[in-house]
Amino acid sequence: MTMKTSHAFLLAAAVLALLAAAPLLIPDYWTGVLLGMTGYVTLATAWAMFSGPTRYVSLATVAFFGVGAYTVAVLNETLPYPLVLLCAGGIGMVMALIVGFSTLRLAGVYFVIFTFGLAELVRQTVSWWEVNITYTMGRYVFLPFEGRHIYWQLLALAAATFLISWGIGRSRIGLALKALGDDETVAAHAGVDVTRIKLLLFVISSTIITLVGAIQAPRWTYIEPSIVFNPTVSFMTLIMALLGGAMRLWGPLVGAIPLFLLFEWLSVSFPDHFSIILGLLFILIVFVMPEGVLAKIETLRKGSPK
Amino acid sequence: MKNSFSETIHSVRHLTSCAVAAVALAAGSTGLMAQERESVTIGYVISKSGPNAGGADMTVTPNYELWVQEVNAAGGLTLPDGSQLPIEVIAYDDRSSAEEVVRGIERLATQDEVDFILPPWGTGFNLAAAPLLARFGYPHLAGAAVTDKATEFVERWDTSFWFMGGSADYVSAFTDVLVAERDAGRINNSIAMVSVADGFGIDLVKAARPTFEEAGFEIVYDQSFPPETSDFATIIGEASNSEADTFVAFSYPPHTFALTKQSTVVGFNPPVYYLGVGAAFPIFPGVAGTNVEGVMSLGGIDPNNALNAAYRAQHEELIGRAPDYWGSVLIYASLQMLEQSIERVGLDRAAVAEELSTGTFSTVLGEETRLENNQLRAINWVGQWQNGEFVAVSPEGGNGLAAVQLPKPDWE
Known part of the structure; x- marks a missing residue:
């Protein structure tokens, strides 16, 4: 077991080193693709950290992402960059x-609606303030x-997230999370401090998401609420995590990479029909693989006669 | 899992080697390229979907399409040696996302290796594009971007060119009209001003407050409203109660249309009635469904300018609808300048940027269009609906401008 773990760590370190070296070897465009991909892998993994085990579907991703980006926009001329990142976090x-504190007692669809509203609330508050x-x-x-x-900053953040x-x-x-995900009431009776967990x-998941926004902000030069509080970010994160499987460590990554590459290919090859194809794809994922790709593969394996 | 990771890397690397090979091949055969080249590729990233699509489709995209059609119909872009090459277009949708603008430009510059890149729509996206275009060495003809910081940007990115002026320019030209009216005793000293709480509205209102006050006006009503607003009854009521003779709304198209309709309903008809984006759309009188004579806004054209009239006719014929009366003609002029620069100095991007900066061009704006410090200044800042057209005006008229006609007549 330990041997296996240390092997896995060695492999992960090697992959990380390779990824870190990549921008020196590949053209700028592909660095951009890797950058976007790493951003979404981090977002989806951070999202799944909370939403996977608790099964609370959050659409607040862009609220935190945008706050991170805005913090950098406000502070970048007054503070040194590392401090700016710290402030954003x-x-x-x-x-x-x-x-x-105020919402985790909400459950099911109420939570979904609340988080969607939160993104809009934050955006309007920032606009009002400005x-x-x-x-x-x-x-x-x-x-x-x-x-x-x-890209390097995002890669480091992605590694930390994993x-x-x-x-x-x-x-x-x-362990407590597993119990919580299975049945919240039972977990609470068994002595798990559900709300605290x-x-x-x-908090951990949202802080990481905020940092992703903060790190990506310098790429756009100009920032206003409609640019950084774009709800698409929330939906993309969600669909990537769900495709891979939000209950597993590697699930969001398995979902994010192919989807990101697919989006990239679609926007190059079908610039005029992107949104339609995207919508169809979402429907397909929900119908065919509601538990994610990894779970699907497992079921297929178990189900197939040997 | 780890397999998929390494596979990705593998495919990326594979593509890299292909790209490297392509670059090597291209570099090796530059001498031949000049003769073998069959077209000039021009790329752009534009909002085809999302909240910015409406603006892009009114002012920018039709002009890109019109220009390409016209150039290709005439045999292509002319090079200094007199030969012609057709334009090949690569266009991506940025889906109204800044990240897509950035990646799209990276793709155009390093993957598609296009010869020239045309800018996206909007101030924000032009600024997202600016550092990249400068780094990759492409001239940046920022068309649909209103900014007071153009001079600063030109210092930062010396191959950027700004064609739409800044908020302060629009406001001060309008203030000149107001001052003349007041001094003639036709309007009082009060202004009622509303603005949309979004980039455009805030930028304009920020320039307007000090400018109006310096000119001795009193802003008796100053209210911003969220972009989602559709009911303006309260705003119109309060503006009306303020008894200001001048009503100013720095609005976006939905508000512009709604304000006009609701003003008509309650008979709010101050002597000076000034609106934001949308009032210079050819569809404005139709959408407002009323007599818009005397309504003022940003932009305007000279109806007696034959070049402009020809451009408008051509736009209507090839695109199927008329261009707006503000930004369209500026965008189109920027493309003509690019075309003429290429004809003079060829496809070398640095040389084209230099030519844009220093040359004089014959465009739809006039026979001698030139940039000052990389900025177009020959812009019509204030316009007014007169006899069914949105014409550029000034207090006295002359020099291609009509005399402003105030007070504004009744709505009906």
């Missing part, structure tokens, strides 16, 4: 705590980063 964490308090709309981020610099996710899975919390996961 801190703001995301505080926001997740407040939101978590209009009435600061009198600016649209902020500039002039940081000397090229695609590959942003480590955290893996660590949680092996800890006592992971949910809150903890929500």
Whole structure:
């Protein structure tokens, strides 16, 4: 078991090193693709960290993502960059705590609706603030980063996310989570502090999502609410995690990579029909593989006669 | 799992080697390329879907299509040696997302290796594109981007060109009209001003507050409204109660149309009635469903300018609808300047940028169009609906501008 784990770690480290070296070998465009892909892998993994085991479908991804990006836009000229990132993470964490305290008792569809509303609420609040308090709309981020610099930061964050996710899975919390996912009431009776665990996961997951937004912000130079609070980010994250399987460590990655490449291919080959094909695809995923690709493969394997 | 990872890397690397080989091949045969080249590729990333699609489809995309059709119908782009090459277009949809703009431009520059890149729609997306275009060495003809910081941007990216002016320009030209009216004793000193709480509205209102006040006006009503607003009864009521003779709305098309309709209903008809984006659309009188004579806004054309009239006719014939009275003609002029630069200096992008910066061009704006510090300044800043057309105006008229006609007549 330990041998296996250490082998897996060695392999992961090798893959990581290879990925980190990639921008030196490939053209800028493919660095951009890797960057986008790493961003979504991180988002989907962070999303699944909370939403997988608790089965709380969150559409608040873009609320945190946007807050991260906006923090960088506001602070990038006044603070050194590492501090800006720290601030972004801190703001995301505080926001997740407040939101978590007030809403994690909601369940099912109410939570989904709330989180969707949250994204809109944050966007409107930022707009209101900019209009009435600061009198600016649209902020500039002039940081000397090229695609590959942003990509390296995202890659580091992705690696950290996997480590955290893996660590949680092996800890006592992971065990409590399994119980929680199966039946919340039973878990609570068995002595699991359900609310605290949910809150903890929500905060970790949201902080990571905030950081993804913060790291990606310098890529757009100009930031305004309609640019960073784009609901598509929430939907893409969700569908990627669901495709791969939100209950597994590698599930979101298995979903994010092929979907991202597919989107890329679609937007190159069918620029005029992208949205239609995307919609059809979503429907297909929900109908054919509601539990995700990995679960589907497992079922097929078990089901096939040997 | 790990297999899929390494497979991805493998395929990426495979593509890399293909790309490297292609580049090597291209570099090796540059000498031949000049003769063997069969077309000039021009790429752009534009919002074909999402919230920006409407604006892009009104002002930018039709002009790109019109220009390409016209150039190709005439045999293609002319090069300095007199030969002609047709334009081949590569167009992507940015789906109104800044990240897609960035990746689309990276794709056009490093994957498709197009000869020139035309800009996306909107101030925000033009700024997302600017650093990349500068880094990859493409001239950036920022068309649909209103910004007061153009001078700063030109310093930062010296191959960027700005064609639509800044908020302060539009506001100060309009203020000149107001000052003349007030000094003639036709309007009072009060202004009622509303603005949409979004990029355009905020930018304009920020420029307008100090400009109006410096000119001695008093802003008696100053209200911003969220972009989703569709009921303007309260706003119109309060603007009306303020007894200001000047009503200014820095609005987007849905608000522009709704404000007009609702003003008509309650008979709100101040002497000066100024609206934002949408009032310069040819469909405005139809959508407003009323007599829009005297309504003012940004932009405007000179109806006596034969070049402009020919452009409008051509646009209507090839695209099937008329261009707007504000940004369209500026975008089209920027394309003509690109075309003429290529004819003079060839396809070398640095040379084209230099020519755009220093040359004089014959465009639909006039026989001698040139940029000042990489910015187009020969723009019509204030327009007014007069006799069914949205014409450029100034207090006295002259120099291609009509004299403003105030007070605005009744709606009906």
